[in-house]
Amino acid sequence: MPGKEERMQGFEYASPITKAQAVALLSEMRGETEVLAGGTDLLSLMKDFIVTPKRIVSLKGIPELKGMTFSAAGGLRIGAMTTFQELLDSPTVRRNYRSLWDAIEGVTSPQIRNVGTAGGDLCQRPRCWYYRAGFGLLGKDESGKALVPDGDNRYHAIFGNDGPAYFVSPSSLGPALISLAAKLKIYGPKGERTVTAEEFFVTPKSESDREYGLGSQEIVTDILVPAATGIRNATYEVRQKEALDWPLAAASVALKMTGRNVDAARITLGHVAPIPWRSKAAEQAITGKAVSEETAAAAANAAVADAKPLSRNSYKVQLARVAVKRAILAAAS
Amino acid sequence: MADYKWPDAQKRVHIGKRISRIDGPDKVSGKAKYTFDINRPGMLFGKIVRSPYAHAKIVSIDITEAQKMPGVAAVKIIQGPGTEIQWAGDELVAIAAVDEHKAEDAARAVKIVYERLPHLVHDEDISKVPAEKINRAADGVTGDPDKAFSEAKTTIEGTYGNAIITHCCLESHGQIAEWTDAQNVLLHPSTQSVSSVGGQLAQSLKIPANNVRVKMDHIGGGFGSKFQIDRWGVECANLSKLAQNKPVKMMLERDAELTVAGSRPSIYAKVKVGADANGKIVAWQSEAWGTGGQGGFGTLPMPYVFTGIPNQRRRQMTVATNTGPSRAWRAPNHPQVALITMAALDDLAAELKMDALDFFIKNIEMTGVRANVYRDELLKGAELIEWKKNWHPRGQGTGTVRKGLGLSIHTWGGTPHASDCDVTIQPDGSVEVKLGTQDLGTGTRTVLNIIAAETFGLPLDAVKVMIGDNRYSPSGSSGGSTTVGGISSSSRRASVDALNQLLEKVAPTLQAKPEELEAAGGKIQVAANPAKSVTWKQACASLGSQPITARGKQPGQGTLATGGVGGIQMAQVSVDMETGIVKMDKIVAVQDCGLVIDLKTAESQVYGAMIMGTCYALYEERIMDGATGKVLNPNMEFYKLAGIGDIGQMQVHMMTGPGHDERGVIGLGEPPTISPGAAIANAVANAIGVRVPTIPMTPDKVLAALAGKGGANARV
Numbered sequence A: 001m002p003g004k005e006e007r008m009q010g011f012e013y014a015s016p017i018t019k020a021q022a023v024a025l026l027s028e029m030r031g032e033t034e035v036l037a038g039g040t041d042l043l044s045l046m047k048d049f050i051v052t053p054k055r056i057v058s059l060k061g062i063p064e065l066k067g068m069t070f071s072a073a074g075g076l077r078i079g080a081m082t083t084f085q086e087l088l089d090s091p092t093v094r095r096n097y098r099s100l101w102d103a104i105e106g107v108t109s110p111q112i113r114n115v116g117t118a119g120g121d122l123c124q125r126p127r128c129w130y131y132r133a134g135f136g137l138l139g140k141d142e143s144g145k146a147l148v149p150d151g152d153n154r155y156h157a158i159f160g161n162d163g164p165a166y167f168v169s170p171s172s173l174g175p176a177l178i179s180l181a182a183k184l185k186i187y188g189p190k191g192e193r194t195v196t197a198e199e200f201f202v203t204p205k206s207e208s209d210r211e212y213g214l215g216s217q218e219i220v221t222d223i224l225v226p227a228a229t230g231i232r233n234a235t236y237e238v239r240q241k242e243a244l245d246w247p248l249a250a251a252s253v254a255l256k257m258t259g260r261n262v263d264a265a266r267i268t269l270g271h272v273a274p275i276p277w278r279s280k281a282a283e284q285a286i287t288g289k290a291v292s293e294e295t296a297a298a299a300a301n302a303a304v305a306d307a308k309p310l311s312r313n314s315y316k317v318q319l320a321r322v323a324v325k326r327a328i329l330a331a332a333s
Numbered sequence B: 001m002a003d004y005k006w007p008d009a010q011k012r013v014h015i016g017k018r019i020s021r022i023d024g025p026d027k028v029s030g031k032a033k034y035t036f037d038i039n040r041p042g043m044l045f046g047k048i049v050r051s052p053y054a055h056a057k058i059v060s061i062d063i064t065e066a067q068k069m070p071g072v073a074a075v076k077i078i079q080g081p082g083t084e085i086q087w088a089g090d091e092l093v094a095i096a097a098v099d100e101h102k103a104e105d106a107a108r109a110v111k112i113v114y115e116r117l118p119h120l121v122h123d124e125d126i127s128k129v130p131a132e133k134i135n136r137a138a139d140g141v142t143g144d145p146d147k148a149f150s151e152a153k154t155t156i157e158g159t160y161g162n163a164i165i166t167h168c169c170l171e172s173h174g175q176i177a178e179w180t181d182a183q184n185v186l187l188h189p190s191t192q193s194v195s196s197v198g199g200q201l202a203q204s205l206k207i208p209a210n211n212v213r214v215k216m217d218h219i220g221g222g223f224g225s226k227f228q229i230d231r232w233g234v235e236c237a238n239l240s241k242l243a244q245n246k247p248v249k250m251m252l253e254r255d256a257e258l259t260v261a262g263s264r265p266s267i268y269a270k271v272k273v274g275a276d277a278n279g280k281i282v283a284w285q286s287e288a289w290g291t292g293g294q295g296g297f298g299t300l301p302m303p304y305v306f307t308g309i310p311n312q313r314r315r316q317m318t319v320a321t322n323t324g325p326s327r328a329w330r331a332p333n334h335p336q337v338a339l340i341t342m343a344a345l346d347d348l349a350a351e352l353k354m355d356a357l358d359f360f361i362k363n364i365e366m367t368g369v370r371a372n373v374y375r376d377e378l379l380k381g382a383e384l385i386e387w388k389k390n391w392h393p394r395g396q397g398t399g400t401v402r403k404g405l406g407l408s409i410h411t412w413g414g415t416p417h418a419s420d421c422d423v424t425i426q427p428d429g430s431v432e433v434k435l436g437t438q439d440l441g442t443g444t445r446t447v448l449n450i451i452a453a454e455t456f457g458l459p460l461d462a463v464k465v466m467i468g469d470n471r472y473s474p475s476g477s478s479g480g481s482t483t484v485g486g487i488s489s490s491s492r493r494a495s496v497d498a499l500n501q502l503l504e505k506v507a508p509t510l511q512a513k514p515e516e517l518e519a520a521g522g523k524i525q526v527a528a529n530p531a532k533s534v535t536w537k538q539a540c541a542s543l544g545s546q547p548i549t550a551r552g553k554q555p556g557q558g559t560l561a562t563g564g565v566g567g568i569q570m571a572q573v574s575v576d577m578e579t580g581i582v583k584m585d586k587i588v589a590v591q592d593c594g595l596v597i598d599l600k601t602a603e604s605q606v607y608g609a610m611i612m613g614t615c616y617a618l619y620e621e622r623i624m625d626g627a628t629g630k631v632l633n634p635n636m637e638f639y640k641l642a643g644i645g646d647i648g649q650m651q652v653h654m655m656t657g658p659g660h661d662e663r664g665v666i667g668l669g670e671p672p673t674i675s676p677g678a679a680i681a682n683a684v685a686n687a688i689g690v691r692v693p694t695i696p697m698t699p700d701k702v703l704a705a706l707a708g709k710g711g712a713n714a715r716v
Helices: A019-025 A042-047 A084-088 A091-096 A098-105 A110-115 A118-123 A129-135 A174-179 A280-286 A293-304 A315-332 B024-029 B064-068 B100-109 B145-151 B197-205 B230-242 B254-260 B334-351 B356-362 B364-384 B444-456 B483-510 B536-541 B599-618 B676-688 B699-706
Strands: A012-014 A033-036 A055-058 A068-071 A075-079 A183-188 A191-196 A219-225 A231-238 A249-258 A261-270 B044-050 B056-062 B072-077 B091-097 B111-116 B134-142 B154-162 B174-179 B185-189 B212-214 B248-251 B267-275 B281-290 B311-319 B401-412 B419-425 B431-434 B463-466 B517-520 B523-526 B529-535 B548-554 B565-576 B582-592 B649-655
Touching: A019 A055, A019 A183, A019 A219, A033 A042, A068 A091, A075 A091, A084 A091, A084 A098, A084 A110, A084 A118, A091 A098, A098 A174, A098 A231, A098 A249, A098 A315, A118 A174, A118 A219, A174 A231, A174 A249, A174 A261, A231 A315, A249 A315, A261 A280, A261 A293, A261 A315, A280 A293, A293 A315, A315 B699, B044 B100, B044 B230, B044 B254, B056 B091, B064 B072, B064 B100, B072 B100, B072 B230, B091 B100, B091 B230, B091 B248, B145 B267, B145 B281, B145 B311, B154 B281, B154 B334, B174 B230, B185 B197, B185 B230, B197 B212, B197 B230, B230 B248, B267 B334, B281 B334, B334 B356, B334 B401, B334 B676, B356 B364, B356 B401, B364 B401, B364 B565, B364 B582, B364 B649, B401 B676, B419 B444, B419 B483, B431 B444, B431 B483, B444 B463, B444 B483, B483 B517, B483 B523, B483 B529, B483 B536, B483 B548, B523 B536, B529 B536, B565 B676, B582 B599, B582 B676, B599 B649, B599 B676, B676 B699
Parallel strands: A012 A055, A033 A055, B044 B248, B185 B212, B281 B311, B431 B463, B582 B649
Antiparallel strands: A068 A075, A075 A219, A183 A191, A183 A219, A231 A249, A249 A261, B044 B091, B056 B111, B072 B091, B134 B311, B154 B267, B174 B185, B174 B248, B267 B281, B401 B565, B419 B431, B419 B548, B517 B523, B523 B529, B565 B582
16 A cells, blocks of 8 residues: 555645635645646646645636726726636727737637636746756756756846746736736735735745745735726737747836827836846836837837846847837837 | 559549548548547556666666556566666656556656766767767768869858757657457557558567557658657557556657657758859868767768769768657658758859859759759749749848748659558449558548549549558558558559459440440440440449459559659748748748649648748757756747748649659658758848858847857857
8 A cells, every 4th residue: 555655646626616715725835735727837737746736726616706897997907817818808908908918919829818817827837948847946956056057048037037046937917917007916814915016926036935926825816907098008029939939028018108208117028037027227218208119229228238148048138129129119009 | 464554644533633631521520530549448558767867877776666556557677777878768667557647656656776977968069079979971072072162163161950850749659559368469559650560569579470460540640750669669568468468558748759759860061062153063062960869860962952063072970969869750861951952052142142043943954863843843933932023132131021032952752662452342332442551641541542433433432441450451651752652553453453353244244345344434334335334333243242352562563653753842931130030921832743643632741741841940949958968848838830820821833744644653741841941941041141050940040140140059
């Protein structure tokens, strides 16, 4: 009979119907339980033994996490379990939050759009191939040496890559939400709290850290996007393929404009750092300017001025630059 | 002796028409069962423990815990202590359990101690490869290259190359094996060799070849990687034996498929090529290297197609790396050398300030016997892609997104394989064609159906085609573009013989000699007086109770199939100068393959080849990690393949009719796969003004080339 050395990765599947039940089912020990949203990431992580929870807590059966509400004054509330496709099909999103809509359109797999959720997008784990091959979130060999800096880092970070994390945030929605100044409602044992989308993403310092600011017993319940009246916004993703492909770089831009003139700007890059990377330098460069090919290019240059590519990914600096420029032009157009 | 030949063009009812694949509805509806879909009663699932290290010695293997795990039926050590492992993913222990997860868990419970050894997994930069890992081979000199180069008016030098790609069969390798009694095995493989894979297994199991029954209705991709029973096939049968003869299903996981089940060798080359003042090529020099894992890859046909370049120096080296072994990949070596040769010649044309089309045509005589075919094909292709309207001198496009045109030429053999085919005519008029072949994408069933129906003057649905069983008469493996030539010849001969036997029977009824009769329009009729006829059914009724079965053979009397084709492809791309992203606008193929049996499935072969070529030109690369020796992208996420939106417009023109038909049938599977990489690479160079020296042409390489940093292996 199998004893303590049993390899069987049996796990419990819990299907709560309220967020309070969900939170009560989550362990205070990180990794002992995992939250299941759409499952497009969690299942592959489990199949590869990258995560090995004893219990999965599914959020699929919790009505309060679903759906969207919108008011011109209050903005958009997106339930965390809203699917990509629901967002893509929403005229409200398309009309008012183009940067979000653009980002979702970039997820070119109908299968993923149909099951992948907004909350899941924010909490999915990095696609770093060292992490996915079992070398840990920080990608270290048996001696503890980091594999990324001298390894194949063509898809890794060009910002915020001083270590120990070198991966890029895979979130499609994160950059757009940050640029739109969205907030996230989080629910846990101590009740509800609200954080900005920008604060939500964190760069891990150790193997046991996560890339998002949730306690092990907390879940994202709502995404609150402020009213975007008069905010011109767009996302531009540089993807090699039309078919499903991770962006090599992306930028989401939200501009408060008077005529062609930018009164205020929020610019966030995706897939270039362990977190969505807000570029205040780019924001400053475009603020107070009329949007043109030249001013957009200047802002794009400012965005990447501090980039520090790794051994094989300096091309991503150029791609990030292009993403910022094109996102600004698309937002203003 | 019967006179075996193809019907005259004006009499053909089915041959050469555009006929839909007869198994198409089954395939798109899911009714077609692939090996992966087969489940047998009481079936176990097999898994393999693989080496995580690229180079290591096995110190010890402890399977005791795995053996004790619930649901585990058999555990077998494949490579034991003392073995030196040469690539990550090599097979060490095989396990069978009642379900896939229990087998997986047991695999994880096997304890293996390794002594790690240094590994080499990269060969792109030959200067970084230790000398002892390089094998020199196949040097050759033609004419006086040194003198020719010294006299050449224009010379270019460049380094060009191809990353390793994998076969990436959508249906991974694998099989279901079961001992049906103490001496007999039933095998459901995914194989390109229905008739011979059973014998391979029998040899390993030390049972008579006839004792392995092989069945396979459909295969989900092979591309040259599924000829052998493979170690996992043998061990699957061994596990069945250990597990009281229960069926064991073992299909490779996607990561194993991309790591160990087939790769196309990388090939790089430093090339120098010179021309005289008239733009005639006078000299070629190449120093090529590459890796096929531990093994080599045969002599490269370099320079490709332009074999008549008068002065040549060729050098070839293989690098032994600790990577999964190479296998034949659709036209082995040809796509890689086509890329190298056509890119170098295109660079020479650009240096000469010549239109590449004019330059290739000017030098076309150096291609030898098929020069006229290539010339015709180039002119046809130029018409289809509007070359003269769309071409511009290299790099003279403007704007952020720039268009470019490129071309390439290729050749292949495609002579038929050996094939035996049985055709049966029943007294009720039903017809059956039976042979131990497979449909790798060749349209095998459809071709057999067409030939029997054509020969008997029947509609297509009057013929039943049975393949995929090694109890049927043996037919060759589907490799080397040999299948359609082989099976069309054997089935034609069998059909003609069967028909002649029927005509013998019917002749007295029609008061004619058998040789005066013909089968047409569902009747047997007197050729000179078609009013004198009986229906096919009436004719067959004269057989009484004894059906006719005739066996046709390839090779045999009369020439129905030959070999040797030429083709050209032209590509138009759009390149985003700021991102380095290449998009396919259009690709045109002009191809000959002798007599086309089914125009539609022939065109399908070419479409598929161009899609595959677009994949390896722009996306595909098996990425090895230097530190860990592992494949970093053994998945469909980062082992990138084109989707529908990535392949652009495709146009196929088959060279048919007089001058082609009389050559007989020639295989087509491989040739159109050869040129896409070269044509697309040349189109990119035309668009952006500089050469991206290696494929795949990912944005990093395109941007590096634009920044003037484009060495052979420039990644950034």
